[in-house]
Amino acid sequence: MSEIHESDKNDEVAVRTETDAYKASSDIGKKLYAEETYFYKPWQYSDYEVYAATLKTTYEEINIWGNQHAMIRPGWKSENGKVYIPNIFAKVVGTHKNKSIYRKEMKFLTHEPNTLVFMGFPLFFQRKLKEVKRNYFFSLDIHGNIDKTKLMSSSYWRYGKLRMSVQNAIADRIIDFCKLHRFKNYESCLYGSKMSMVSGAMDLIKGFGININLPIKAEDIAKIKVFEVLCNLEEPLLKIIALFDYPANVPKVIVYDNGMMRNSKITFADAVKLSFMSSMGIDVIVYSPAGFSDIEDFIDNRYFDVHKLETVAYNLRYNKWFFF
Numbered sequence: 001m002s003e004i005h006e007s008d009k010n011d012e013v014a015v016r017t018e019t020d021a022y023k024a025s026s027d028i029g030k031k032l033y034a035e036e037t038y039f040y041k042p043w044q045y046s047d048y049e050v051y052a053a054t055l056k057t058t059y060e061e062i063n064i065w066g067n068q069h070a071m072i073r074p075g076w077k078s079e080n081g082k083v084y085i086p087n088i089f090a091k092v093v094g095t096h097k098n099k100s101i102y103r104k105e106m107k108f109l110t111h112e113p114n115t116l117v118f119m120g121f122p123l124f125f126q127r128k129l130k131e132v133k134r135n136y137f138f139s140l141d142i143h144g145n146i147d148k149t150k151l152m153s154s155s156y157w158r159y160g161k162l163r164m165s166v167q168n169a170i171a172d173r174i175i176d177f178c179k180l181h182r183f184k185n186y187e188s189c190l191y192g193s194k195m196s197m198v199s200g201a202m203d204l205i206k207g208f209g210i211n212i213n214l215p216i217k218a219e220d221i222a223k224i225k226v227f228e229v230l231c232n233l234e235e236p237l238l239k240i241i242a243l244f245d246y247p248a249n250v251p252k253v254i255v256y257d258n259g260m261m262r263n264s265k266i267t268f269a270d271a272v273k274l275s276f277m278s279s280m281g282i283d284v285i286v287y288s289p290a291g292f293s294d295i296e297d298f299i300d301n302r303y304f305d306v307h308k309l310e311t312v313a314y315n316l317r318y319n320k321w322f323f324f
Contacts, residue, residue: 004056010175027119027228030120032281038185040071040250041245042245043076043245044188044247045078045083045246046163046165046245047080047081047163047164047165047248048078048081048083048246049081049082049083049168049169049258050082050083050085050169050246050280050281050312050317051082051083051084051085051164051281052084052085052087052090052278052279052280052281053077053084053085053086053087054078054086054087054089054278054303055073055074055075055086055087056087056305056306057090057305058090059092059307059309061280062088062090062109062285062307063105063108064091065086065088065107066088066108066109066112066252066283067108067109067112067247067249069247069249069250070085070086070246070248070249070250070281071132071247071248072250073086073250074086076247078246079248083246083247084278085246085250085281086286087250087278087281087282087283087284088250088283088284088305089283089284089285089303089305090279090284090285090286090302090304090305090306090307091285091286091287091288091294091295091296091304091305091306091307092285092286092287092288092307092314093288093291093306093307093309093312094288094289094291094308094309094310094311094312095289095309095310095311095312095316096309096311097310098309099313099316102281102289102309103318106254106256106287109252109254109283109285110252110254112127112249113249114240114243114244114249114252115240115251115252115253115254116236116237116240116251116252116253116254117201117254117256118253118254118256119256119266119318120255120256120257120258120259121255121258121264121266121267121294122265122266122270123255123268123273123274124266125236126229126246126269127232128228128322131230132224132227133224134222135154135156135227135231136155136223136227136228137201138150139151139154139227145175146174146175146178146227148171148172148175151171151174151175152167152168152171155228156231157231158231158232159238159279162238162241162242162287163242166241166242167289169280170230170233172227172229173229173230173276173279173280176275177226177230177272177275177288178221178223178226178227180219180226181297181300182300182303183222183268183271183272183275183299183300184298184299184300185227185297185298186218186221186222186225186268186298187218188222188301189207194323203265221255223267225268225269226272227271229269229273230272230276231278233273237253237273237277240253240282241277241280241282244280244281244282246281250281250282251282251283252282252283252284252285253274253277253282253283253285254284254285254287255274255285255286255287255294256287256318257287257288257294258288258289258290258315258316258317258318259287259290259292259314259315266295266297267297267299267324270294270295271295271297271298271299274286274295274299277301277302278303278304284304286302289311289312289313289314289316290313290314290315291312301319
């Protein structure tokens, strides 16, 4: 009897015989579910890199495309392991004169599956990460840029249970968002109490024996803040991303900002989270019946549409019998 080496055992275990039914199903699937067709299996694109192909629409088109699957919307594309999601990122200022129409149009979207609805800002009570300054600087390479490998292999990477394509997407967004090109006016909310963040960071660097005497910049504070926010995303946001089968129904984050909530004011962290969700192909819509400033305070207006309706309404309460 011939001797079977350990390597031969491993090879033997790895060999599997395909049935005729499996071969036929595989051949049909390759033709039927090819990228250029409009047929897809559930989670066929789950390992693809996801990119937002944000639509520029009229107000009326929000409700036209809002309940359509991503693959039906203009701009859908999948190729070379990448999928482009036509999503909506918009702010609706004011209301219709007929408030029941306004409520009906919002109800149309808020009742879509996999939708998060927030009654004003801030979206969440911000949780603080421990040693965020240390974690940020430890993730940088010698050029001062975030190293993706260091970031994803670190002890503070809390997204390890998500599928790898989503983890990669989050890491890519952290790197991109820390360049701050999506944001503006972050100085106004980050100076003052946040100055200690960079001061502590400089102390940390000096603790390694590195003499540094640089002016403290708002950009430094903002980058650490973006890093903190995106490394600490709340479970509801992660859930709708994890449940997003890219060609199918597009998840939504909807904010109703009527300014009635006590201390209702957008934070820079809110702007980062909404921008992040949009970059993942999620629909993001902010309703502001009184026309209060919110996302335009911090997000560059190239990234979202603003739609103005006929009139404004202060302290317009939502009516549970109509929506939400």
